Amino acid sequence: MVRSEGRRGFFEKKPGKKLYKRGKEKNLLDAAASVLLVLFALFIVSPVIVVAVRAFSEGTKPFVDFYVWKPVYLRGLANSLVISLSASLGTVLVSVLAAYVFAKVKFRGRSVIFYLYIIVMMMPFQVTLLPQYIVSRRFELYDSPGAMILPGIFVPFAAFLLTQVMKSVPDELIEAARLDTGSTLRIIWHIIVPTIRPGIICAWVLSFTEQWNAVAEPIILMETREKYPLAILLNEIQPGDILGFAATLMFFLAPLLLFSFFEDEVMEGLGDYGLK
Amino acid sequence: MKIKRIVTITFFLLFLASVAVFVFFGPQIRAALSPEVTYDYPNFAEAGGRMLNVLPSSAVWTGEDGGTYVWKISRSDEFPEPAFVVNACPLAIEKEKDGKVYFGFSYGSIDSSDAVAVGWDTDLKEGMCVRPER
Structure with missing residues (x-):
């Protein structure tokens, strides 16, 4: 850290002062901090625990109702899966190509377009909701899963994240690959994608979660109840109805399992690349 | 891992x-x-100088409150396929004779166009899905 002579950094103590307490006092402080953090973590997780306990309070009957006797909620779950998987996979495909252009291809106006991406990314979704409605009407996608999937594919966040990831790929690697094959798509598929696999998975999981939790867009872009995702239908369940807890548990099972499976890649994608 | x-x-x-x-x-x-239930429609019969509806006695059951009920079978739009559910309807029996019950029209009860379950093997519950057979 570069600093002027005679000035201390913020965390530096006066010479002779102990930065940390040693021995028993340090252990007590650490233990107290650990207890506080555990309590805080339990506080954060408590709604999930409450939902899980209440969902199983009547045995498996609420889940039998969810799967068999209340098929509208199961259909909502299926709609959520279709919309989220399609939109997130499309997002990754488009964003990898866009990220390659932003990170590795030099052309006039590249920075301007990239900053436009960032500006659009920072806009609240309500700003683009009306244009999405108009476009869905114009393309006759209104009240169809396409009205959710198509706008969901072209989200700027994934391109932004993958651009940062792709900047870490050495240019020499691409130049060496170009000697073997002149095809850019083959270079992307065979060289770049395996190299930035954690970043791609991170972008995919985050896009999936964003689409999964979308509430306002389906209300505006769809009107048939059978096509609603489960996020909308959860509002219709009566308070205190155990089926509501079972449906909520099923609702957050998919992103929970995905995140659990890809935890390492998501952490690497957000941690290592997000800091750059 | x-x-x-x-x-x-x-x-x-x-x-x-x-x-x-x-x-x-x-x-x-x-x-x-879904359990299979046998259904029928109420018939008309004259009893005591009045026209009353007639159902087999097997259609009638006693509720927890002591009242007499029948299971009315109606179409449900909750399911993507055509499905039928049963709903309990109160019945004011005026006469019972020879394995048949005679009842009049009353608000909230059944009429001659309603399909009524007259035989079932398993316990039925309000709103339960059934497969009606004649």
Whole structure:
């Protein structure tokens, strides 16, 4: 850290002062901090625990109702899966190509377009909701899963994240690959994608979660109840109805399992690349 | 770490498979789980100088409150396939004779166009899906 002579950094103590307490006092402080953090973590997780306990309070009957006797909620779950998987996979495909252009291809106006991406990314979704409605009407996608999937594919966040990831790929690697094959798509598929696999998975999981939790867009872009995702239908369940807890548990099972499976890649994608 | 991945992906695939199975084969599963009931429509008969509805005595059951009820079978729009559910309807019996019950018209009860369950093997519950057979 570069600093002027005679000035201390913020965390530096006066010479002779102990930065940390040693021995028993340090252990007590650490233990107290650990207890506080555990309590805080339990506080954060408590709604999930409450939902899980209440969902199983009547045995498996609420889940039998969810799967068999209340098929509208199961259909909502299926709609959520279709919309989220399609939109997130499309997002990754488009964003990898866009990220390659932003990170590795030099052309006039590249920075301007990239900053436009960032500006659009920072806009609240309500700003683009009306244009999405108009476009869905114009393309006759209104009240169809396409009205959710198509706008969901072209989200700027994934391109932004993958651009940062792709900047870490050495240019020499691409130049060496170009000697073997002149095809850019083959270079992307065979060289770049395996190299930035954690970043791609991170972008995919985050896009999936964003689409999964979308509430306002389906209300505006769809009107048939059978096509609603489960996020909308959860509002219709009566308070205190155990089926509501079972449906909520099923609702957050998919992103929970995905995140659990890809935890390492998501952490690497957000941690290592997000800091750059 | 590897065990965690195997367990997680197994659960996720089971989750996807369960959703797919119940979405595509839900009607068949519901039909298999629904009890079969025999139904009939009320007939007319004269009793004591009045025209009354007639049903077999097997259609009538006593509720927890001591009242007499029948199971009315009606179409349900809750399911993607055509399905029938039973709802309890009160019945004011005026006369019972030779295995038949005679009742008049009353608000909230059944009329001659309503299908009524006259025989069932398993206990029925309000709103339960059934497979009506004549």
